[in-house]
Amino acid sequence: MMMQNISCTVNGKPVTLLVDVRKSLLEVLRENGFTGIKEGCGAGECGACTVLVDNIPVDSCLYLAVRADARNIRTVEGEARGGTLSAVQQAYLDAGAVQCGFCTPGLIMTTTAFVEKHRGKKVSRAEIRKAHAGNLCRCTGYESIVRAVEKCLKVEGDRE
Amino acid sequence: MFDIAGYHKAHTIQEAITLLAENPSAIPIAGGTDVLVRLHRGDLTECHLVDIHDVPELKGVTLADGAIVIGAVTTFTEVAEDAIVGSRIPVLAEGAASVGGPQVRNTGTVGGNICNGAPSADTAAPLLVLGAIVKLHGPGGVREVPLSEFYLGPGKVDRQPAEIVTSLRIAAADYRGWSACYHKYSMRGAMDIATIGCAAACKLDGNRVSEMRLAYTVAGPTPLRCWKTEKKARGAVADASLLATIRGSVLDDLRPRDSWRASKAFREQIITTLAERVSREALIRNGARP
Numbered sequence: 001m002m003m004q005n006i007s008c009t010v011n012g013k014p015v016t017l018l019v020d021v022r023k024s025l026l027e028v029l030r031e032n033g034f035t036g037i038k039e040g041c042g043a044g045e046c047g048a049c050t051v052l053v054d055n056i057p058v059d060s061c062l063y064l065a066v067r068a069d070a071r072n073i074r075t076v077e078g079e080a081r082g083g084t085l086s087a088v089q090q091a092y093l094d095a096g097a098v099q100c101g102f103c104t105p106g107l108i109m110t111t112t113a114f115v116e117k118h119r120g121k122k123v124s125r126a127e128i129r130k131a132h133a134g135n136l137c138r139c140t141g142y143e144s145i146v147r148a149v150e151k152c153l154k155v156e157g158d159r160e
Numbered sequence: 161m162f163d164i165a166g167y168h169k170a171h172t173i174q175e176a177i178t179l180l181a182e183n184p185s186a187i188p189i190a191g192g193t194d195v196l197v198r199l200h201r202g203d204l205t206e207c208h209l210v211d212i213h214d215v216p217e218l219k220g221v222t223l224a225d226g227a228i229v230i231g232a233v234t235t236f237t238e239v240a241e242d243a244i245v246g247s248r249i250p251v252l253a254e255g256a257a258s259v260g261g262p263q264v265r266n267t268g269t270v271g272g273n274i275c276n277g278a279p280s281a282d283t284a285a286p287l288l289v290l291g292a293i294v295k296l297h298g299p300g301g302v303r304e305v306p307l308s309e310f311y312l313g314p315g316k317v318d319r320q321p322a323e324i325v326t327s328l329r330i331a332a333a334d335y336r337g338w339s340a341c342y343h344k345y346s347m348r349g350a351m352d353i354a355t356i357g358c359a360a361a362c363k364l365d366g367n368r369v370s371e372m373r374l375a376y377t378v379a380g381p382t383p384l385r386c387w388k389t390e391k392k393a394r395g396a397v398a399d400a401s402l403l404a405t406i407r408g409s410v411l412d413d414l415r416p417r418d419s420w421r422a423s424k425a426f427r428e429q430i431i432t433t434l435a436e437r438v439s440r441e442a443l444i445r446n447g448a449r450p
Contacts, residue, residue, distance in 0.1 A: 001166070021167035024196075043197050044264050045351060056237075059263040062196045066167065067213070110262070133350030134261025 011078025
């Protein structure tokens with residue numbers, strides 16, 4: 001009763017997992033090797049554990065693993081392809097938006113969803129900040145992160 | 161790992177009611193952004209959960225004979241971005257968009273926001289000025305309660321153990337011709353609980369206010385309507401003296417208190433300031449020039 005089988009995809013790969021219904025998606029993903037996801041507060045305040053569920057950013061610490069059944073999960077591990085960083089990851093690197101790095105995997109996922117949702121649209125700095133307000137960073141002061149997001153949108157826009 | 165003693169997933173409203181009736185101590189869980197935080201903190205222990213977040217009948221915003229029906233497990237983000245909400249009751253989008261941060265808004269639900277009974281619920285003030293009706297399904301059938309009567313005390317609402325809130329309904333007469341505004345005053349611009357939340361709604365007849373509604377969060381043990389002030393505003397000319405009347409009256413309707421977040425005196429200052437500011441904006445949105 002406490003263990004249930006779920007089938008989902010993680011970074012595009014179909015998986016079947018036997019999960020304890022008491023565990024968060026954060027715990028189950030980390031136990032299965034996806035340690036890019038970090039636990040910060042465990043209470044939905046910091047966003048370090050952000051993953052995408054059906055392309056929507058959620059705090060995986062406040063998401064029961066059993067709910068991932070039939071969903072598509074994306075973590076930071078799936079973003080680089082064949083050793084090449086995603087556009088978002090590269091923009092973070094170029095903008096110097098990574099310092100201690102603990103918040104980075106969560107922020108990368110939030111930005112990835114934001115960029116995919118706003119592809120080809122005009123966004124303001126205020127919109128970028130509002131969409132990233134659920135991810136705390138104690139190092140950068142956010143300025144470089146906002147620049148990284150702007151860079152992605154510009155790059156994405158140029159492709160249109 | 162959460163201290164969960166049993167997890168039951170409901171696929172229909174009826175199944176949710178049956179599961180809750182079979183497990184009298186069970187708690188319905190929708191988005192989980194409150195329930196799981198309480199479990200994480202140890203405020204809830206050996207908890208039985210009935211998961212209603214995936215019940216299709218409880219999702220989405222629809223129009224039914226002019227009334228707007230908001231499914232209980234519609235997330236804050238879905239409400240904030242919904243076309244029906246945006247075009248007819250944008251004040252609710254203002255409330256939903258001010259909850260916590262994006263990840264919480266992507267998971268947390270409007271029904272959950274109401275059912276946990278928090279005095280600070282960001283959707284409560286907009287829903288109160290919209291005259292929202294709470295619809296509940298239980299073993300005894302369906303019943304409807306005005307949101308203003310649904311709140312019984314801090315963390316306490318009029319939901320029986322085997323009942324679930326299925327939707328919130330806004331009647332056509334409660335939004336057609338009305339304009340409204342919500343403002344959340346908090347210490348930080350994001351990821352913060354309201355120090356005071358205020359919503360105002362009004363309907364005009366020429367240059368006079370035919371109806372006015374005002375509601376606050378964190379200004380008492382539950383979100384509250386300002387009945388006395390609303391009565392004073394009815395029939396008044398929509399001008400600066402009306403705003404002064406509202407400002408001078410509103411504390412008679414409310415019971416703010418001291419807490420570590422803010423003193424009573426500070427809350428009163430915010431309450432009166434917002435009474436004027438939010439009412440003015442609601443009037444302006446209806447074409448008045450107060």
